[in-house]
Amino acid sequence: MSVVPFVKALLHVRDLAVSLEDGTPIVEGINFTVAPGEIVGVVGESGSGKSSIATALLGDARAGAIVSGGSVLVDGRDILSLEDAGRRRLRGSVIAHVAQDPALALNPMRRIGSLLDEELRVHQPELGKAERQARIAEAAADVGLPTAAEFLRRFPHQLSGGQQQRVLLALAVLLKPGLIVLDEPTTALDVSTQARVLATIRNLCRTREIGAVYVSHDLAVVRELVDRVVVLYTGHIVESGSRDQIFGAPTHPYTRGLLDAVPDISGRHGVRAIAGHAPALDERGTGCAFAPRCDLRSASCNGQPALRDFGDRHAVACHHPVRGKREESPIAVRADSSAIDLPALAVIEHISASYGASPVLVDVDLTLPRGYCTALVGESGSGKTTFARALVGAVDDVDGAFFYDGRAIPLSGGRDRDLRRRIQYIFQNPFRALNPRQTVGQILRTAALHFFPLRSADADKEVAAVLERVALPPELAQRYPRDLSGGERQRVAIARALICKPELLICDEITSALDVSVQAAIIDLLRQLQKEVGLTILFVTHDLGVVRAVSDFVAVLRHGSIVEQGSVARVLDHPEHDYTRALVADSPRLRNTAA
Amino acid sequence: MATIYSPQPQPTADRPEAEQGGSTEAGGDARVKAKRAVRERLALPAWLPWLGGRVLSGIATAVVISVLVFAATQALPSDPARVILGPDASEDSIHTLQRQLGLDQPIPLQYVRRAGRAALGEFGDSLDSSVPAGKIVADRFGNSAALMAVVLVLAVPLAFLGGVALAIRRDSRFDRWTMNAIILFKALPAFVLAIGLILLFSTTVFPILPAVSLLDPEISPLLQPIYLVLPALTLILIVAPFLLRLVRSAMIETLEAEYVAAARLRGIPEWRIIWTHAVPNALVPVIQGIALTSRLLLGGGLIVEVVFSYPGIGNALNSAIEMRDVPVIQAITLTMAVGVVGINLLADVATVLVTPKLRTSARPRLRAGTRAKLKLKAGGV
Structure with a gap:
């Protein structure tokens, strides 16, 4: 043993x-x-x-x-x-x-207090009501929850995610x-x-x-x-x-x-x-x-x-165990200049959006330098997805100015075909972003034929070329999305954007549904595309580790406002805003090396 | 559950401060909190404005329906005056009667006058029997409502217990056989079922029940149960399997939910999990299913009423149409339409009341298509 x-x-x-x-x-x-x-x-x-x-x-x-x-x-x-x-x-x-x-x-359907009470009643029926209340208050205090009776009368949907998890801990x-x-x-x-x-x-x-x-x-x-x-x-x-x-x-x-x-x-x-x-x-x-x-x-x-x-x-359990300390490949040196010195592909000024009465974005300015990857970081509810969707014209209630390649673009309302081609969007969940009734080849051809007047044989050539570009075997064109792994599906989603020959790629949390080992491959692919094709990328994420790996510049979004932006090295190594500092400090890390 | 309702903005912001705020709140002044708790209990429920809006839209629906009913009866190719006076009447007397009935006035004015009186329950006299149409509807509707009540009171608990029992024994032999039997029942047309029951209980095999419902119009049908048995039994056999399948599938879905798994891993006994964790969550589809059944019974009892000669509203509507008895047709269709609107309203209010997330929201939203989805889930009606 x-x-x-x-x-x-x-x-x-x-x-x-x-x-x-x-x-x-x-x-x-x-x-x-x-x-x-x-x-x-x-x-x-x-x-x-x-x-x-x-x-x-x-x-x-x-x-x-x-x-x-x-x-x-x-x-x-x-x-x-x-x-x-x-x-x-x-x-x-x-x-x-x-x-x-x-x-x-x-x-x-159950108030959180009733769940706690039930567990005590089932396991320790000898306890009286007062004793049970005391035990519940004790457990709530142990996990950092309010102990007031009013709080225990709440339903799960009236709590934040952190509080909900603490309720589960209290039950435990x-x-x-x-x-x-x-x-x-x-x-x-x-x-x-x-x-x-x-x-x-x-x-x-x-x-x-x-x-x-x-x-x-x-x-x-x-x-x-x-x-x-x-x-x-x-x-x-x-x-x-x-x-x-x-x-x-x-x-x-x-x-x-x-x-x-x-x-x-x-x-x-x-x-x-x-x-x-x-x-x-x-x-x-x-x-x-x-x-x-x-x-x-x-x-x-x-x-x-x-x-x-x-x-x-x-x-x-291995026939070829590897001895010795782990060595790490050093990271490539990134752009260190400020984004302002670089030619901009897209400039977004004073964007505001709201959901009903509550504001989602408040007066956000952001510049996307041409040929670089800019990350937009924020926690859930910070408005980062709304911002990304506004750039492709998919948000209705939005004000502000959007200059793309020197041209003013209306944020809502119709866009011409060429502009839609030049800005492509990739969704978070590759399991739901691909039509399950079409083969990979059909999915890619549909996108290509929508924008380019291609003959059938040429379209097939484009499909083969783009599959190679995202490192997928050409025979995959015959398969359906359900036959593919999560990483392969996300590559197909990227290929569908690439076949339109875009200039700006908007990636909305595209690695968060994937395993780490697969995520790394997608990050590699994006870096490579950026280098070879000169793509401009807006990468939306909540993970600062991914930001470090994929992007050149970063903007930190909080409650719909950008609190800090700059080059990745500057923002992550020397954060200036308190919120960014807290984010960096709270992110779990693999190494002790001080930032 | 999540599949039925559209996502709502969370009342408590899912942000770190909200959590911190909650934690510091623990050390806050207890008196302030007690006061706030009292205020929260005394405050009007958040869904009250929603209910007001829902009632108003129900009334608007009823008005629209009344216009449609009026327009439809206007379009009927017959003249009430001619029907009343018969084929031998002179043109003069027809004109006189038309004037008396107000049929010579502009159509919008006719509508307003009739609608005003209809709101007071007056629909005019039946052209066929000179009895006020309102009274015919009240009597017949009472009979139908009694039958419907008996059916629901028996079918709902039966379907509920049966559905829960099947869901717990999912995929067992008992479950599979019952489901097969239910599908057989569904394949049987209602009139075949009714005639089969008559053959079984009123003729040669067990001649114990009357084949025809000869209700005494002076007493409530509930006091003459012998005439209710066969029509009610037929309807129960039609609606109970549908409801049972609905309860079963709703229960299977909630029994697979993560909160049920979590309760099991906390050592909660199985019967408690079923009745206090799973059943409450299965209620919403069941409420909507009961509403669907009620609407079905409201108009769909016709076949049974015909087979058993039960003096219900369906029969009354049928004969009124045959006689071109416009006041009665208007009275019945309008009453049934208002009934359907009322049932929908009740079902939606019940749904909001049993769902904490909707109950505590100022803008409860039931997603459109819920009912269609329910039908699909139970395999159609």
């Missing part, structure tokens, strides 16, 4: 396996332990099985799946071998679960369990809210000696929070070890690749994508699942590698 059993362990997971009802394994051979007060991070990309592990720890599996083997010892009792009633008693009181999206995990700590399983609890939150919620979690675990399993895809968050890390790939543990081992001397090629792919706000290195994408559940072979994407693969990779102990509780 590679993982040394920890004597004082609170949670002991042994050979845990979850599979579909037909026997297809989702996760297999999961072993790890959690000591009191220890936070263990379970890291993986989408489809790695991390959420399946999270619910299996409470003896539950989503519909269509079953916990098919192994044991989960909580306080010495195996939760998997218990009867339903016994398992139910443990849930919440001994081991609690915090779900990913608080907006979905709170019942919209209410019965004072020894263990909490957190399934990506901060992905739906803004960085500043996330930073505060993470601080609450850390504090709870330290002071109460609560053990925690923190499931996440976000390596930077994991690094800031956890003591130990378990790295998952396609349902298997590929590496596990202390935080310093995993982030300082990662040994599995996948762990290394993942770390290289994360754009970091401190920005001393470039991002490097992992080629290809993780195999789907029914595509998994018998050998090392990572081999097809690995530079070090050899014939021995056809056999499943066992998890081997590398000493000091560091275990790796």
Whole structure:
């Protein structure tokens, strides 16, 4: 056994396996332990099985799946071998679960106080009303929520995202369990809210000696929070070890690749994508699942590698482990001059927009220098998407001036075909932005034929050329969007914009629905297009790490106003506005290098 | 739920300060908070202006319908005066009667006069029987409403319990067989069902129930239940399967929601999850489904009324049209239209009241197409 059993362990997971009802394994051979007060991070990309592990720890599996083997010892009792009633008693009181999206995990019909009260009544029926109220107030205070009766009478939709997540935390700590399983609890939150919620979690675990399993895809968050890390790939543990081992001397090629792919706000290195994408559940072979994407693969990779102990509780499942410290590729030097000195492609002056009575944008000025990438950063609700959409004429209630290539353009109302061609928009979610009834080829041809009087054969040539441009194989033209992975779909969406031969590309959070390793490839592609085609890009995002990796200039939007703008190096290394400073400070980072 | 309503701007801004504000609020003055809580409870509900607007638009709908009904009866190729006096009347007496009935006046004026009287429940006398049309409608409508009430009171709880039970046992053998039986029922035309029941209960097999509803017009039909059984049973067999499928699919959807999974992972017992977490969330589609059923029963009871000779509103409308009895036609169509508007209004108010997010909003918005979607979900009516 590679993982040394920890004597004082609170949670002991042994050979845990979850599979579909037909026997297809989702996760297999999961072993790890959690000591009191220890936070263990379970890291993986989408489809790695991390959420399946999270619910299996409470003896539950989503519909269509079953916990098919192994044991989960909580306080010495195996939760998997218990009867339903016994398992139910443990849930919440001994081991609690915090779900990913608080907006979905709170019942919209129930006041939050009634949810807390119900949990106490179910698990501790002996408590009187006054005692229950005292316990609820205590739990609310523990997670930083107001304890007033008026607050507890609110419905979930009357709370902010951060408050909703704190309600879930309060539900989790209410019965004072020894263990909490957190399934990506901060992905739906803004960085500043996330930073505060993470601080609450850390504090709870330290002071109460609560053990925690923190499931996440976000390596930077994991690094800031956890003591130990378990790295998952396609349902298997590929590496596990202390935080310093995993982030300082990662040994599995996948762990290394993942770390290289994360754009970091401190920005001393470039991002490097992992080629290809993780195999789907029914595509998994018998050998090392990572081999097809690995530079070090050899014939021995056809056999499943066992998890081997590398000493000091560091275990790796690889035939070709990489020793030594991780080296980073330095980042390319960027434009350092101010945007004002550069020729502008688009100038936006005094844009204001409102949704009903509430203003969304207030008097925003922005200049997009020709041939550079400008990032527009803001938290949810800051108005960044409204701004981006206003540039393509997709917002009705908007005032202001828009000069494009020296020409004044009306912000609302009709635009001529040529202008529509020159400004292209790429949406956040590639799963919904492509017509599911058209093949990739048809999607691209439609866009090309809309703007250019092409003959059929020429259109096909254009399609082939643009697919090559975004590094997709030409035979993809025959496929439907549903056959493609998320990264491939986003490349098709980019290709659809490129085939129109645009000058300005507006990218609205185009990487936030993608896995890190795939995001890195898209960022690479955008940088390359910018260099080779001379595209001007407006990149809308909430992630400062991505800003560092992709853009030359950045504008920070808050409550509909730009609070700070300048070159990326200047704004991120020496932020001047308090809000920017808070954003930079709250962003989780992969390295300690001071900005 | 989220699929039915359009997204609303959040009352609490989703911004970090809002959260900080909430946290510092905890240390604030308790008295101020208590006062605010009292004020919040005494304040008029936020949805009240919405309700006012909704009632006004309901009235406007009724007025538009009355114009359409009036226009439609005007377009009928018949002259009430000729119908009353018969084919042998002289032109002179016809003209006299037309003048007496006000038929020689300009059409807009006729409309205003009739609409004014209709608002007071006066539709004029029936051309066929000289009884006030309002009274005919009241009697017949009462009979129909009694039948409808019996059907709803029995069908709704039956469908609700059945739908919840099926949703919990989803994909079990019991669920599959019941669903197949329901589809068979749906394929059966209503009159076949009605005749089948007559054969079964009124003729040779079990001759225990009357085949024809010979209601005593002097007493409420609810006091003559023997005549209600077969018509009600037929209608229940028609509407209950539809409602049951609706409840089942709404319950399946909420049982798959993340908040139900989260409640399970908190160790909440299953029966509590079903009745206090899932059922309340399944209510909205069910309310709209009941409204749909009620509208159906309002006019669609006709087949049953014909088969059982039940003296309901559908039968009355049918014979009024045959007789070109314009006042009765106008009275019935207008009453039914107002009924439909009323049912819709009730259903929307109920929907807003059971949905906290709508109830606390100043501008509750039910997205257009909700009803069409419901129909689709339950597999059509």
